[in-house]
Amino acid sequence: MRAEEEIIAGRLPGDQGQPPHHRFIVTVFGLYGRHSGGVIPVAVIVRLLQELGAEPASVRSSISRLKKKGVLVSERVDGQSGYALAGELEEHFRTGDERIFFPRPARAGDPWLLVSFSVPEAERSQRHKIRSGLGRMGFGAVGPGLWVAPAHLREEAADYVRRNGLEEYVEFFLSQHAGPGDLKAKVAQWWDLATLEAHYAAFIDAYAPVLAAWQGRPGRDDQTCREAFCAYVPMVTQWRQLPFLDPGLPAEALPEGWKGEAARTLFRELHTLLGPLSARHAQRAIYG
Incomplete structure (x- = not known):
């Protein structure tokens, strides 16, 4: 590992x-x-x-x-x-590709995945392994032994539990929110939305000018491809943290004016524009 x-x-x-x-x-x-x-x-x-x-x-x-x-x-x-x-x-990289390049935001009414776990005190290292793994996948903490995420993370979570030998401590449940609290308020408790949105805002601030500079720019010559590579690799590197902090929360459960969708749109446009040029430069360098 x-x-x-x-x-x-x-x-x-x-x-x-x-x-x-x-x-x-x-x-x-x-x-x-x-x-x-x-x-x-x-x-x-x-x-x-x-x-x-x-x-x-x-x-x-x-x-x-x-x-x-x-x-x-x-x-x-x-x-x-x-x-x-x-x-x-x-x-691991295949799962990452799906998160980064093919995100699946949940929709209103989609089920939630609840992960319940109980670990004896003598095996507290296993408890840490469960918590850290769920946190890195983007789960929110409802309570000490109950975490939640959109249901499309079920396969990824099950694979993590299986590979780490944690099956005896964990149970999965698919559920619908039925109140009595307001789901939007609860999501704000379970996830650190302010920090997450700050990361989205930083990405927009850094790369909206890059998109503006490249839109309408002609050419696929060597210099253009090299410059695309120099913009694209840092952009993907900064972006690839965000799909693991935001597991695809439904828009209806997020604050008004949420920057996540604008950031995802910006990433898609940059990926479409710069990705092929960057790949051409890298492949020429690697394979001649």
Whole structure:
């Protein structure tokens, strides 16, 4: 699980001890290192990260750390040293892709998933594992042993429980809110909406000008693709924390003027505009 912990730390907001270039490496491998053999030569990783402003020595240090954590494995490609993502992480990245690129906000009337758990005091480490796992998936805490999220997280939550051997402590229930309290008020108690909206606002502030600068810009020449790569990878890196903080809460349960939908729209437009150009630059660098 050390490898997954390293990736999860890279999508948590705030200072988690990971410099930006370290997170960029994971993003680059997640976007471009999972196809055509998945091996990226070290020299190419260094060159791509230099384009994002990182020093070669820092990049090599981060690569070494990711190898030690089990995120990357050494490979050879065309006689050169290279790295690929560890095969056992593919399912983790696939789940992440769904969250990041294909979000599924719940609708009014959709069921909720309740996760109830009870752990003996002598096994408190298991309690921490349950709480931290649910929190990282975006669940809200109703009480000490009762957490809630939109029901579409059921498969992801069940997989986490199964992989961590927590089945004996946990029960799942699908439910509808039936009062007596106001659901919007309850959601505001169960999730830290103010902090979440601040993250959405920061994303909008950072990338609305980027979208304005790229809209209507012609060309697919090498320089344009390189500039798209330099904008797209940091954008995805900043965005990928948000779908794990917001599990797709229904609009009807959120405050008026909620910035989440505007942020999602901005991400989709940037992904559509910059993604293909960035991929062209990265694939040219990796595969020639």
